Amino acid sequence: MATRHSGDAAMSLDVAAVRADFPIFDRLIDGQPIVYLDSANTTQKPQSVIDAMSTFMATAYAPINRSAYRLAAEATDAFEAARSATQKFINARRAHEVVFTKNATESLNLIVRSWGYANLHAGDVVLLTHMEHHANIVPWHQLAAERGIVLRWVPLTADGQLDLTNLAPLLDGAKAFSFTAMSNVLGTITPVRELCAAAHAAGAIAIVDGCQYVPHNVTDVQAWDADFLAFSSHKLCGPSGIGMLWGRETLLDAMPPFLGGGNMIADVRLDGFTTAPLPAKFEAGTPPIIEAIGLHAALQFLSSLGMANVRDHEMQISAYALRSLTERFGDDITIHGPTNVEARGATFSFAFRDIHPHDLSQVLDQRNVCVRAGHHCAKPLMRLLGAPATARASFYIYNDESEVDILADALDSASDIFGT
Amino acid sequence: MAGLEDLYREIILDHYRTPRNRGELPPPAAHAVGHNPLCGDEIDVYVEVQDGPNGAVVSDVKVGGQGCSISQSSASMMSQAIKGKSVAEVRALVRRFKGLMSIDVDESDTSVDLALVESAKLGDLEALQGVVKFPVRIKCATLAWNTLLDALAQSA
Ligand SMILES: Cc1ncc(COP(=O)(O)O)c(C=O)c1O
Numbered sequence: 001m002a003t004r005h006s007g008d009a010a011m012s013l014d015v016a017a018v019r020a021d022f023p024i025f026d027r028l029i030d031g032q033p034i035v036y037l038d039s040a041n042t043t044q045k046p047q048s049v050i051d052a053m054s055t056f057m058a059t060a061y062a063p064i065n066r067s068a069y070r071l072a073a074e075a076t077d078a079f080e081a082a083r084s085a086t087q088k089f090i091n092a093r094r095a096h097e098v099v100f101t102k103n104a105t106e107s108l109n110l111i112v113r114s115w116g117y118a119n120l121h122a123g124d125v126v127l128l129t130h131m132e133h134h135a136n137i138v139p140w141h142q143l144a145a146e147r148g149i150v151l152r153w154v155p156l157t158a159d160g161q162l163d164l165t166n167l168a169p170l171l172d173g174a175k176a177f178s179f180t181a182m183s184n185v186l187g188t189i190t191p192v193r194e195l196c197a198a199a200h201a202a203g204a205i206a207i208v209d210g211c212q213y214v215p216h217n218v219t220d221v222q223a224w225d226a227d228f229l230a231f232s233s234h235k236l237c238g239p240s241g242i243g244m245l246w247g248r249e250t251l252l253d254a255m256p257p258f259l260g261g262g263n264m265i266a267d268v269r270l271d272g273f274t275t276a277p278l279p280a281k282f283e284a285g286t287p288p289i290i291e292a293i294g295l296h297a298a299l300q301f302l303s304s305l306g307m308a309n310v311r312d313h314e315m316q317i318s319a320y321a322l323r324s325l326t327e328r329f330g331d332d333i334t335i336h337g338p339t340n341v342e343a344r345g346a347t348f349s350f351a352f353r354d355i356h357p358h359d360l361s362q363v364l365d366q367r368n369v370c371v372r373a374g375h376h377c378a379k380p381l382m383r384l385l386g387a388p389a390t391a392r393a394s395f396y397i398y399n400d401e402s403e404v405d406i407l408a409d410a411l412d413s414a415s416d417i418f419g420t
Numbered sequence: 421m422a423g424l425e426d427l428y429r430e431i432i433l434d435h436y437r438t439p440r441n442r443g444e445l446p447p448p449a450a451h452a453v454g455h456n457p458l459c460g461d462e463i464d465v466y467v468e469v470q471d472g473p474n475g476a477v478v479s480d481v482k483v484g485g486q487g488c489s490i491s492q493s494s495a496s497m498m499s500q501a502i503k504g505k506s507v508a509e510v511r512a513l514v515r516r517f518k519g520l521m522s523i524d525v526d527e528s529d530t531s532v533d534l535a536l537v538e539s540a541k542l543g544d545l546e547a548l549q550g551v552v553k554f555p556v557r558i559k560c561a562t563l564a565w566n567t568l569l570d571a572l573a574q575s576a
Contacts, residue, residue, distance in 0.1 A: 358459050358488035358560065359428075366424055375460030388460040388486050417428055418489075 012312035040394035052297035082296035107230035107245035112139035122148035160186040160337040171202035181213030186337030187347040238298035242291035259284035314346040346395035357391040426550035436489040441499035450575035454567030461487035495564035512536030
């Protein structure tokens with residue numbers, strides 16, 4: 001595919017060109033374009049991803065790792081190329097440190113079930129934060145219920161950043177610190193490198209939930225000095241059905257397998273089994289083959305834009321959204337999370353007048369403005385915010401400032417209906 | 421697409437802005453909490469059931485919790501509609517309301533008197549009919565009703 005994303009000096013991305021790569025934006029609903037502001041939930045797919053998957057199915061599909069014929073060897077190579085692309089995208093040391101799962105949720109469960117069961121015992125402490133997604137809470141609760149581990153929580157500051165004042169005592173005696181690199185509710189970007197260093201200083205491993213961070217920023221697990229990273233393909237322009245786990249080789253090597261079955265074994269006898277080396281040890285059964293091909297195309301697509309440009313674009317749109325929405329609506333809008341664009345991504349949870357988020361999103365939908373309304377799978381955080389639900393608008397590479405204005409106009413029509 | 425005026429009828433907005441029967445009832449009134457997993461809304465339904473000459477009667481009802489205009493107005497209208505009615509009539513009304521919401525009912529459920537379902541009056545609740553055109557909102561409209569059934573089951 002031709003690269004048409006050179007852009008000019010002022011704009012970090014040529015949004016019109018990016019948008020043209022996403023066929024869904026050709027669709028009109030009620031004669032109007034779609035204003036898709038729900039990319040924190042899941043992103044739209046560029047033509048190159050759609051083509052890569054359908055071409056693979058039409059011309060090159062075969063099992064991987066199992067058969068000697070050429071077609072299967074090619075498919076295996078294509079699958080492994082997706083792993084190498086993932087390795088490069090996050091700057092991991094070795095490709096076999098990347099494990100394909102079903103989604104980030106499964107990646108996090110793998111860490112808890114495998115590393116956690118092997119290493120944590122009654123009374124051991126795991127540190128989490130108040131802004132975690134349920135995927136980085138519930139598996140730990142399960143382990144706490146079964147093993148009696150103890151969970152501690154990093155609290156938040158008033159503007160929705162991690163309050164690190166007591167980080168050292170919270171980490172004291174902890175075996176693991178598991179935290180998000182960016183909040184899916186507040187947009188807050190956390191100081192990952194600093195948190196990893198603090199964890200290690202306390203003798204804990206550092207687990208990073210990169211779901212919201214990796215699709216929007218340059219990621220470098222070595223510079224972070226992290227131990228694990230979990231993220232999902234469907235949030236970075238790739239297909240659903242495949243997730244990624246990166247882990248430090250020495251940790252992965254020492255861990256027991258997660259699921260048992262085909263592909264993950266070296267040998268099986270009547271009296272037991274031995275495990276395959278990495279990464280197959282953690283990839284039981286037929287993996288998401290077609291999805292890996294799509295993921296590879298998605299990573300190529302994002303790399304062609306340049307992740308630093310993606311980040312710049314999102315900072316620009318964040319600055320515009322914060323400024324224009326607060327100028328226009330003043331106290332009628334409460335935007336949660338940091339107001340400084342350096343400290344946040346382009347994901348905005350907000351309260352608008354007294355209108356319930358469900359009603360807001362219903363009215364916005366009338367203008368094809370797609371926002372999420374709800375608890376965003378972060379109920380502990382929602383309790384802190386004192387709101388059972390918020391509306392959330394999240395912007396990505398295909399959104400521009402005009403869509404902030406459309407959102408604002410649609411908010412006005414919501415006040416007309418609810419007369420507030 | 422159906423117009424928003426089908427959804428946000430004036431009577432719905434009125435019940436949303438001024439909900440009836442808000443509050444709590446102390447034990448022994450039954451209390452159930454309903455969750456809408458989609459949006460995180462929570463609703464509390466308190467019912468006081470007393471034995472009368474013609475069987476059990478919902479003598480008082482209160483509603484608490486938070487939610488959108490549809491779940492809150494539905495709860496408010498429900499509380500008005502059931503107060504003072506016999507439990508049998510209330511169960512029939514629940515069945516009737518679910519019919520309005522196009523929800524398949526369990527025909528084998530013998531706890532509901534079908535003659536009562538026929539004669540049940542929805543009154544203001546008819547205003548919620550427009551919700552059917554917005555299928556994701558049906559769960560909002562029925563949240564209070566399912567919670568009511570839980571509360572009644574407790575007091576049975
Ligand atoms: C911060 C965070 N962690 C984890 C997840 C879970 O991702 P998935 O649903 O793809 O497993 C999400 C997705 O919403 C998320 O935003």
